Amino acid sequence: MITKKDLEHIAWLSRLELSEEDREKYTPKLNSVLDYFGELDKVDTEGVEPTYHVLALSNVFRDDEINSPTKSLSQEEALSNAPKKHDGFFKAPRMM
Amino acid sequence: MYENPDGVKIGLEVHVQLNKLKTKVFCGCTTDYHNDPPNSHVCPVCLGLPGSLPVINKKAVEAAIKVGLALNCKIEEHTQFYRKNYYYPDLPKGFQITQYDFPISSQGYIMIEGEDGELKVRITRAHMEEDPGRLVHEGTIDKSKYTLIDYNRSGMALLEVVSEPDLRSPKEARRYLDKLRNILEYLDVFDGNLEGALRVDANISIMGGQRAEVKNISSHKGAERALLYEIVRQKNVVRRGGVVVQETRHFDEAREITLSMRTKEEAHDYRYFPEPDLVPLKISGWAPAIKETLPELPDARRMRFVEQYGITDDHAKALTSELKLAIFYENVAKKADPKTAAVWICDVLKGELNYRNLTIDSFKKEHMLSVIGLLASKNITEDGAVDIIRTILDKGGTPEEIVREKGLIKVEGDIVETAALEAIKENPQAVADFKAGKEKALNSLVGAVMKKTKGRADARAAREILLGKLG
Numbered sequence A: 001m002i003t004k005k006d007l008e009h010i011a012w013l014s015r016l017e018l019s020e021e022d023r024e025k026y027t028p029k030l031n032s033v034l035d036y037f038g039e040l041d042k043v044d045t046e047g048v049e050p051t052y053h054v055l056a057l058s059n060v061f062r063d064d065e066i067n068s069p070t071k072s073l074s075q076e077e078a079l080s081n082a083p084k085k086h087d088g089f090f091k092a093p094r095m096m
Numbered sequence B: 001m002y003e004n005p006d007g008v009k010i011g012l013e014v015h016v017q018l019n020k021l022k023t024k025v026f027c028g029c030t031t032d033y034h035n036d037p038p039n040s041h042v043c044p045v046c047l048g049l050p051g052s053l054p055v056i057n058k059k060a061v062e063a064a065i066k067v068g069l070a071l072n073c074k075i076e077e078h079t080q081f082y083r084k085n086y087y088y089p090d091l092p093k094g095f096q097i098t099q100y101d102f103p104i105s106s107q108g109y110i111m112i113e114g115e116d117g118e119l120k121v122r123i124t125r126a127h128m129e130e131d132p133g134r135l136v137h138e139g140t141i142d143k144s145k146y147t148l149i150d151y152n153r154s155g156m157a158l159l160e161v162v163s164e165p166d167l168r169s170p171k172e173a174r175r176y177l178d179k180l181r182n183i184l185e186y187l188d189v190f191d192g193n194l195e196g197a198l199r200v201d202a203n204i205s206i207m208g209g210q211r212a213e214v215k216n217i218s219s220h221k222g223a224e225r226a227l228l229y230e231i232v233r234q235k236n237v238v239r240r241g242g243v244v245v246q247e248t249r250h251f252d253e254a255r256e257i258t259l260s261m262r263t264k265e266e267a268h269d270y271r272y273f274p275e276p277d278l279v280p281l282k283i284s285g286w287a288p289a290i291k292e293t294l295p296e297l298p299d300a301r302r303m304r305f306v307e308q309y310g311i312t313d314d315h316a317k318a319l320t321s322e323l324k325l326a327i328f329y330e331n332v333a334k335k336a337d338p339k340t341a342a343v344w345i346c347d348v349l350k351g352e353l354n355y356r357n358l359t360i361d362s363f364k365k366e367h368m369l370s371v372i373g374l375l376a377s378k379n380i381t382e383d384g385a386v387d388i389i390r391t392i393l394d395k396g397g398t399p400e401e402i403v404r405e406k407g408l409i410k411v412e413g414d415i416v417e418t419a420a421l422e423a424i425k426e427n428p429q430a431v432a433d434f435k436a437g438k439e440k441a442l443n444s445l446v447g448a449v450m451k452k453t454k455g456r457a458d459a460r461a462a463r464e465i466l467l468g469k470l471g
């Protein structure tokens, strides 16, 4: 059961600011999502190999070659979407 | 038996950059960025741009297996990646790709020299992950107004080596780090001289109390200092009747203190979940073939040096503590007396290099061979040999040139004999003192002989000759 306090914690972890109205609305919604997943708990998984990954693939590699498969960007390209920059650096608010 | 009076328990998490690879772990950006401008070696993958997909570097996996095997770990049959979610500007995606319950290797150990002899330090796991970017703060971290970010480092292949809390003192922690670093260098997966190559988080508790996690330690010397500080801090808390709380602390390298980092996010909530963009690895089958390619590791080489060259264990240990030094020694020992070589390299050259903050790269093996040759043919004195080594390091030149310029060729027989007679004649007081039983007076006579021969006499020989004459 998700309480309003849990919701606030989850919102904080995702850096979402929720209004009081949002909080009232989302708490029951998240609970219904959780209830839906609760259905899975009813399935008997005794002796079933866990699914580690949704794709039935393993061992996909790239070689240790420069620009393979993706190419590096220039500094200018890299910073082109940055709202704030300084001397080639991305600039962000102080984190503490 | 080491008593461990304060009940110190230390476990280390060491982040090692696999910086000998050509490219980062999940993209084709170069690892050779150390002298380049910020954000000049980045791509959509290591910048975390939407729609980009990571693909793992095969060589990075091989290197991780290599390290795992060298640390006596088990290489896991099934290994996979997870997303560790948290917000910090050094992580462009809002999560770090790392490993969780299926690390690539686990349950190993390293042998180190402990407070009371050999100590087995258990390795819990060594797992793969990506390096975050580098943050730059104007001024200090707690006063800076904003954060500057360079993502050149973002996506470098890291190995996080986690130990059990088996270390009992800051000294043991330093030795563990030295040994780990030494092994990594032997494996040729790591260059410890590059900035950011090795970073340490330390967990430390005393007397069964709660542990503090100290972050931001960037060197083995830093680790020892941070831990020494932390032990004193925790002891003071207990002495004042307080309780050490479990928390994360930041090591301030400049001030050599640790600071509490308690923030709202202290309750870590990383919400790990499997990384959907990377498929699992099934690579334990590679281990036997990789094991075949493992080079001789420091402990094995140390034992071989003792056996093959008949040198002392202390010399063998000093020589193998750095791969380049071990190679240098072997090259010299092949062509000269191995014991003499060990003495001159360990007891003289290494000290002179340390004193000048130089590495063995600054000295040619041919020069060491010449010095040993000149000594063996009794052409120079031991003092002369030390002089040659110092001169090469300070000014350059070859041993032969220095011998000629400084006139270091040893003088023998008659000349020393004459100098001894003169010294006795000119220092009647010293002679009288010596005859009266003051053995130290002989030193001043030896000094006089050395002065007369401009240091080219062998001090021991001069002593013998003087004793003969005064006898």
Ligand SMILES: [Zn+2]
Pocket: A072, B024, B027, B028, B029, B041, B042, B043, B044, B045, B046, B047, B155
């Ligand atoms: Zn990249």
